[in-house]
Amino acid sequence: MQVLTSVAEVRAARGAVTGSVGLVATMGALHEGHLTLVRRAREANDCVFVSIFVNPRQFGPNEDFAAYPRDTQRDLELLQAEGVEYVFMPSVEAVYPEGFGTSVDVGPIAEPLEGTHRPGHFFGVATVVLKLLNIVQPTRAYFGRKDAQQLAVIRGMVRDLDVNVEIVPVDTVREPGGLAMSSRNAYLSPAERKAALGLWNALSLAREMWTRGARDAEAFRRRMRELIEEEELARVDYVSVADPVTLREVERIQGPVLVSLAVRIGRTRLIDNVTLGE
Numbered sequence: 001m002q003v004l005t006s007v008a009e010v011r012a013a014r015g016a017v018t019g020s021v022g023l024v025a026t027m028g029a030l031h032e033g034h035l036t037l038v039r040r041a042r043e044a045n046d047c048v049f050v051s052i053f054v055n056p057r058q059f060g061p062n063e064d065f066a067a068y069p070r071d072t073q074r075d076l077e078l079l080q081a082e083g084v085e086y087v088f089m090p091s092v093e094a095v096y097p098e099g100f101g102t103s104v105d106v107g108p109i110a111e112p113l114e115g116t117h118r119p120g121h122f123f124g125v126a127t128v129v130l131k132l133l134n135i136v137q138p139t140r141a142y143f144g145r146k147d148a149q150q151l152a153v154i155r156g157m158v159r160d161l162d163v164n165v166e167i168v169p170v171d172t173v174r175e176p177g178g179l180a181m182s183s184r185n186a187y188l189s190p191a192e193r194k195a196a197l198g199l200w201n202a203l204s205l206a207r208e209m210w211t212r213g214a215r216d217a218e219a220f221r222r223r224m225r226e227l228i229e230e231e232e233l234a235r236v237d238y239v240s241v242a243d244p245v246t247l248r249e250v251e252r253i254q255g256p257v258l259v260s261l262a263v264r265i266g267r268t269r270l271i272d273n274v275t276l277g278e
Contacts, residue, residue: 001080003087010049010088010135019046023138023165025129028052029069029183030078033173037142038082040170049136050079051088053095057103057124069186088136095131103127106153106160112247114149114271117237117262122153129154133165141165146172146180148258148273149247172272178204180272187268195233196265199272202227202239206259210276215253217241228263237262237269244275253277 004010014021022041026034041048052075059065072089079087103123110122133141143151155167173181178200179193188196202224209220221239228234242249244258253276260273 001076001084001087003076003089005089005091006094007090007135010086013086014049014137017047020139021045021136022048023132023136023141024048024050025132025141025143026050026052027054027068027183028075029071029186030075031173031181031183031185033144033146033181035078035082036173037144037170038079038084040168041140041142042083044168045139047086048082048084049086049088049138050084051090051132051136053088053090053128053132055095055124055128056092057096057127058121059124060118060120063118064184069183088132095128104130104157106157109149109156109247110153112149112242112249113238113240113260114262122150125150126153126157130157130161130163133158133163138165140168142168142170144172145169146182146272148244148260148275152245152247174200180270182270184268184270188265192233192266192268195231196263196268196270198228198231198234199261199263199270202261203259203272203274206241207274207276210253217250217253217257220253220259224259224261228261233265235264237264 004013022045024037024041054068056065104126106122106126114121151169158165158167175181177197179196205227206220206224220241224239225236228236239261242258244256250257256275256277258273258275262271
């Protein structure tokens with residue numbers, strides 16, 4: 001496994017690959033969710049690149065960029081064990097050199113949900129992902145469904161800008177009890193980890209309501225919020241029942257919907273989702 005730190009090194013390595021290439025873009029602090037993406041890439045491609053880059057441009061001024069978990073040695077050991085050929089670990093200066101001034105505006109799909117609560121977040125996400133796709137030139141790139149809006153943003157960007165890559169979504173990997181795996185779970189105390197199960201409990205309630213025939217979207221939002229707020233450590237940012245393509249809120253469920261939520265457990269902000277009616 002080779003660790004590359006510059007754009008020139010990545011392009012030289014990519015130029016030597018004759019078969020298909022899979023890319024998994026990460027911010028490190030790898031867990032089983034990331035490794036599932038890597039395995040999917042490993043199964044379908046001749047060569048796998050993984051990027052590890054904590055992207056400052058997707059963090060707001062009061063968010064956790066400085067404190068975001070980092071464990072480079074462990075990350076590299078995990079990727080070595082998975083048979084990854086190349087790891088791209090650039091500095092901030094390598095990705096955003098002096099004078100860098102471009103950002104990617106992906107339009108209305110970035111405005112609701114995370115866009116409302118984290119203004120500018122998707123400018124940073126779309127910009128760094130487009131850079132990585134241009135640098136690595138993968139055949140396929142793998143993203144988790146846990147970050148549903150991010151996945152929608154990236155799919156829209158790739159479509160609109162004619163980027164020659166297949167975006168492969170991968171199902172959310174969960175801990176026992178249903179908590180979606182996230183690098184930010186490392187922030188949770190034992191009591192907070194127990195409280196965080198409320199996210200999955202609320203999504204499970206939505207599935208039950210849908211199975212029983214409920215279709216009033218506002219009833220879903222109300223019942224889910226009430227269930228989460230029974231936990232005193234939880235503060236709800238949003239509960240959404242929206243069209244899975246446009247992310248516009250719906251009043252009545254008449255086809256597939258994305259049910260998503262963002263909840264603060266203590267000082268840690270967690271997101272999760274399920275799609276109903278697929």
